[in-house]
Amino acid sequence: MKFNKVLDACKVYEAGKPIELLVREYGVALKDIIKLASNENPYGTSPKVKEKIKKLVSSMYIYPDDSMYELKEALANKFHVQNENIIIGSGSDQILDFCIKAKCTQNSKILMSKTTFAMYEIYGKQAGATILKTKDDEHNLEQFLSMYKKHGADIIFLCLPNNPLGECLNKDDVYAFLDEINKNTLVVIDGAYQEYASFKDKKKEIIPSDLINKYNNCIYLGTFSKAYALGGMRIGYGIAQKNIIETLFKLRPPFNITTLSLAACIEALKDKEFVQKCIEKNFKEMKRYEEYAKKKDFDYIPSYTNFISIKLDELFSSSDIVEALLKRGIIVRNLASYGLNAIRITIGSKKQNTIVFKILDEVLEKLK
Numbered sequence: 569m570k571f572n573k574v575l576d577a578c579k580v581y582e583a584g585k586p587i588e589l590l591v592r593e594y595g596v597a598l599k600d601i602i603k604l605a606s607n608e609n610p611y612g613t614s615p616k617v618k619e620k621i622k623k624l625v626s627s628m629y630i631y632p633d634d635s636m637y638e639l640k641e642a643l644a645n646k647f648h649v650q651n652e653n654i655i656i657g658s659g660s661d662q663i664l665d666f667c668i669k670a671k672c673t674q675n676s677k678i679l680m681s682k683t684t685f686a687m688y689e690i691y692g693k694q695a696g697a698t699i700l701k702t703k704d705d706e707h708n709l710e711q712f713l714s715m716y717k718k719h720g721a722d723i724i725f726l727c728l729p730n731n732p733l734g735e736c737l738n739k740d741d742v743y744a745f746l747d748e749i750n751k752n753t754l755v756v757i758d759g760a761y762q763e764y765a766s767f768k769d770k771k772k773e774i775i776p777s778d779l780i781n782k783y784n785n786c787i788y789l790g791t792f793s794k795a796y797a798l799g800g801m802r803i804g805y806g807i808a809q810k811n812i813i814e815t816l817f818k819l820r821p822p823f824n825i826t827t828l829s830l831a832a833c834i835e836a837l838k839d840k841e842f843v844q845k846c847i848e849k850n851f852k853e854m855k856r857y858e859e860y861a862k863k864k865d866f867d868y869i870p871s872y873t874n875f876i877s878i879k880l881d882e883l884f885s886s887s888d889i890v891e892a893l894l895k896r897g898i899i900v901r902n903l904a905s906y907g908l909n910a911i912r913i914t915i916g917s918k919k920q921n922t923i924v925f926k927i928l929d930e931v932l933e934k935l936k
């Protein structure tokens with residue numbers, strides 16, 4: 569059978585290995601598995617959210633509130649914008665997809681950093697667009713600007729901070745860059761880890777209301793999957809000027825957000841203390857990874873997220889390490905597919921990290 573030709577160039581997104589696979593393939597006991605590959609919050613979901621969900625189980629038979637009024641209100645309050653400035657998606661992933669569909673056809677160009685979130689390219693190729701990438705691994709705005717001036721772009725993606733490397737541009741530099749961009753180019757600011765970046769360094773903080781008031785061609789994306797510990801609920805949001813949001817709405821499937829997800833996010837937004845505590849612990853634990861890398865003489869990228877990317881030296885291959893860790897029940901991300909001899913580890917809980925260091929010691933010793 570013949571399919572849409574643009575799909576020939578599309579790769580399938582490689583998700584972090586699921587826990588069940590290790591049980592099946594390596595015979596690791598479920599209780600011994602530590603999954604640090606998808607940047608989930610290791611502290612679990614807020615107890616208040618869990619309570620709320622239990623109460624709602626009996627209402628599953630009716631469709632969710634498709635206006636999503638309550639969650640929009642809560643987000644509008646949090647970010648000091650209007651309801652009309654918000655779109656909610658099944659993960660911010662879905663909004664990324666809407667953005668590309670809204671702007672791109674086969675002749676379109678999409679500009680992004682060389683080593684960034686894989687879905688920008690995957691959705692872009694699904695639309696048949698041409699993908700333009702800057703040269704450096706980490707975001708480099710000079711390179712962005714020179715490529716933009718040379719080729720133009722229908723969409724620009726800035727991942728702030730960047731997954732999978734963890735670096736983050738300063739807000740002032742981002743704004744100076746945006747000043748140079750044509751108003752017909754949609755700039756997507758992916759803030760999936762902004763809660764972490766703005767906690768660590770205020771210079772990195774992007775305030776969505778300020779962003780969209782200054783730049784009417786920008787959309788800010790946030791998610792409940794990371795700091796809010798709701799990856800399983802699949803909710804993300806986009807904040808932009810009304811005309812952008814209205815257009816994205818045309819692409820939305822009906823009832824794309826479940827009743828339980830909506831309620832979970834509303835409740836999660838109320839429990840500010842929980843999120844704050846998780847972020848504090850994240851950076852405390854990240855220090856241990858930095859010290860571990862230094863001790864082993866590995867370079868790492870200073871991270872503004874809940875993961876750290878460690879560059880290996882020529883003595884080790886990231887693929888060997890990832891495989892050896894898998895057999896011991898630890899799931900991390902191999903960055904070999906990005907052409908890097910590096911691994912990305914989500915910062916786990918104190919207890920998990922202690923085990924990771926011990927097993928990593930053993931694995932490195934064996935592979936030497």
Ligand SMILES: *Cc1c(COP(=O)(O)O)cnc(C)c1O
Pocket residue numbers: 607658659660661662685727730731758760790791792793794799802803804
């Ligand atoms: C996790 C992540 C997302 C989206 O996650 P959803 O679960 O779809 O909300 C978007 N961008 C980046 C960079 C991410 O790491």
